[in-house]
Amino acid sequence: MNIHSLIENPQFYGRRRGRKLSKSGQLAIKYGIDYFIKEEEISNIFNYQKHIVLEIGFGDGENLINSAKINSNFLYIGADPFLNTTAKCLIKILKYNLKNIFIWPDDIRKILKFFPDDSVSEIKILFPDPWPKKKHRNRRLIQNEFIRTIYPIIKHQGTVTIATDHDLLKKWVLEKFQNYKEFEWVVKSSNDWRLRPKDCFQTKYELKSINQKRKPSWFVFKKK
Numbered sequence: 001m002n003i004h005s006l007i008e009n010p011q012f013y014g015r016r017r018g019r020k021l022s023k024s025g026q027l028a029i030k031y032g033i034d035y036f037i038k039e040e041e042i043s044n045i046f047n048y049q050k051h052i053v054l055e056i057g058f059g060d061g062e063n064l065i066n067s068a069k070i071n072s073n074f075l076y077i078g079a080d081p082f083l084n085t086t087a088k089c090l091i092k093i094l095k096y097n098l099k100n101i102f103i104w105p106d107d108i109r110k111i112l113k114f115f116p117d118d119s120v121s122e123i124k125i126l127f128p129d130p131w132p133k134k135k136h137r138n139r140r141l142i143q144n145e146f147i148r149t150i151y152p153i154i155k156h157q158g159t160v161t162i163a164t165d166h167d168l169l170k171k172w173v174l175e176k177f178q179n180y181k182e183f184e185w186v187v188k189s190s191n192d193w194r195l196r197p198k199d200c201f202q203t204k205y206e207l208k209s210i211n212q213k214r215k216p217s218w219f220v221f222k223k224k
Ligand SMILES: C[S@@+](CC[C@H](N)C(=O)[O-])C[C@H]1O[C@@H](n2cnc3c(N)ncnc32)[C@H](O)[C@@H]1O
Pocket: 012, 014, 015, 056, 057, 058, 059, 060, 079, 080, 081, 082, 085, 106, 107, 108, 109, 125, 126, 127, 128, 129, 141, 203, 204, 205, 206
């Protein structure tokens, strides 16, 4: 069985659209359309780039945009199915004229099968929806099947960084990755997983969490 075919028809439960797009949001979608990747073009991206960062659920794009601005020699692929945040992100991509970003405006699980093996250096998943109710746990992005699917596409020693402020999800994420022995949890001190890694920028959800006196955790898993 092809490991990439594990997530064939994912059911997406989050929001696809919010309020009517602002005028600038509508213009950004119109003029930023070239930043959208098409399924059939995905494999072409990997021919010429060495360090590829995949950010899943980029939200308003604070981390994606700031990272792409400072690392112009890296290629960023951002995925988020929520149109309003995609529009916000495109406004910034156009404003800064960034040439090292592609956007997949949909569920990441639909395109993982097109990623070649050993192609991605880093995956970032910052504050994924926690789906806290037990009956909704299957809606969480991080599942055994998801980890099995991303494993082959990550380069040797490549990393997956996951931030969350939700206690239940913290346990869930740790348990899922620690059960998957081919990943190692990177902890250098007893406290470093409570601090945002140097290569991540503050996002809207991190700020929200700090304002509401919750404690974000940052888990970095390395492919052995
Ligand atoms: C709670 S928000 C966090 C946004 C941002 N990372 C931040 O920290 O502010 C979670 C985001 O993940 C996106 N998302 C949820 N499921 C996804 C999936 N399967 N593929 C890509 N993005 C997804 C949602 O649309 C939403 O924008």
